Amino acid sequence: MPLHSVSPLYAAAELRAYEHRTNHAFAPAAQSAHEAAEIARSEGDMEAWWNMTFVQAENLLDAEEFAACAALASELVDGPHSAVEPQAKALTYILVAKARQGAGLLEEAADAARAAAQLVTDDDDIEIQVKARQALIAVLADSGRLDDAWAECLELAEVVSTEVDDQLIGKVYWVIGNVAFLCNKVQEGLKYHELAATTFSPARNLDVWAKFNKASAAMRLAAEVADTDTLRCIERAELATDVIGGSSNDYLLMKLNRAHWNLLAGDAGAAIELLDQICADPDKPSPQIIGEACLLLGRAQSAIGNLDAARASLLLAVEYFESSGAQQRADQAREYISAEA
Template identity: 60%
Template sequence: MSENRGTPSYAAAELRAREYRASHEFAKAADSARNAAETARQEGDASGWWNMAFFQAENLLDAGNVGEAADLARTLAETPLGDASSRDRARALILLAKSVQGSGLLDDAAEAARSAVGLLGDDADAEFEVHARQALIAALAESGKLEEAWEESLALSARISDDMDDQLAGKAYWVIGNVAFLCNKVEEGLEHHELAADTFSPSSNLDVWAKFNKASAAMRLAAGVADTGTLRCIERAELATDIVGGSEEDILLLRYVRAHWTFLAGDVPAAIVLLNEVTGSADKLPPQTAGEAYLLLARAEASDGRRKAAELSVRRSMEYFETAGAHQRAAQAGALLSSDADAPTA
């Protein structure tokens, strides 16, 4: 492999990118991956370019640059089959689905993920099928298409086997549990999240452990499960995030979960303070999540007797849900405005 003076070699740039990622410096990792991809392109190494461009997109997504990540993932997905295998196109489509979902484009996310599932075929590698179905389920569930999401969850469940990697099985149990909670199948949700907790290990991947516990707490709280198990999830997530760090979005999401717990525990004023911090940075969150934060704020404000403030918060939540394409959730929020109940409920 040739090496141009003044331009980092492919190997050196790749190594630097992976070192940055290992230390959770995702923006720097993306920049180094871009350098590696450009070097590979100049040297005529199509495979090297594709792999490093994909790694760049992954890091852009983790750094919160969802627009750039989506653009690059789309380019990779549109690479002719002569230059990228069906499996590689599926990988790019999965990444595209995750990226556009982060921008609130839920229908586009579902379309990309469904295309990825279709590319894999009946003899697909279990890891790629799990990732593809996870992306599809997440987009369907977030847009309120719960029956479709549950059907896909059952298909995913059928792919879990004893010889599957623990981390992969854990992620599958995790997403199935999420959908179960959303479908009001609380016992099934708890069961699948317990299975996920049993397969994940903080010593294997502390970052995944933190994200799982944060997400599990959020789903439990949304289902009204505010027990000691939920509190343990929150505390584990907070501790792990303190150790590994996290993006601004990660920190805001964890603060939202803590606010939800605080509200259900009866400390309404403290919950309002936390939720005002979260909604004050709503532009840093996916639109769907921002909508949920405003809706919870409306509940807290109404509970505290702040009716006018609650109405404004409900309207803001509706705007964010509509932006996300979660029209059913927007309608649910809008129904609260005409309700005669003393306080809006989610």
């Protein structure tokens, strides 16, 4: 539909969707995008319907409605009005990958990320290539396939060029640093996260700044790097999220970071208090998050000599990790159980 023939009803719904998204009100943004899509469908504009349904799926992902996002994005890829442009299909597969990862369906997420990467191979699609590979690396790392993830990282590093936006380059360094930490390449992890930090600015994008500092703190803590830089990452993430708000998972991950910091600093009691809060409602977090919380809780309980409780927590960690396909993390939880035997 040409721009001049867009109806006032459609234009108003579209505007509401973008306004809500700007304000991080993702659930209302998804609803407004759905309304705009239905108006476009009723007016026979299937291109506008597709575009606004994609926006709806994006907002469902950010609202952590993972099952709904995956179902809707899959409909866009495979439905009767699926896009013919490979770039649009690739971006939609990336949404599917992220949603399935959030739901703990790691193998399905990897399949979707690979499908996205295979759709865009030209130099003109460099940014979409990077996003697809990022999604694949995140899933491979989450599922413990670290050798595969690192091999993808090395390929991704070669793909990045000066033509890519600084924020996207920063996200590339970020994900490579994450995998380096997971592979116990701590110095390389620190190097890539420092490179990422130079590209991000709280003035340019406070949301990305908050998420990066939260994730960098988590990776540093996992590598048992409990220095002043790690504490600074925790504090930056907390401060930025207080300003802009965040999802329930954002707050849980920050609480997990604080608990991990307390444990490494020798305050197991404070760590247990925070971890009990996370584990109190296991239906809310993703299986990966609750698994990490149970693993840390078991370590903290062991530190204060409560070995029976520690074993129970570690067994729960194994269960949650296995349910999401994170076999390597499940094996690590079992190692802690064996150490306590």
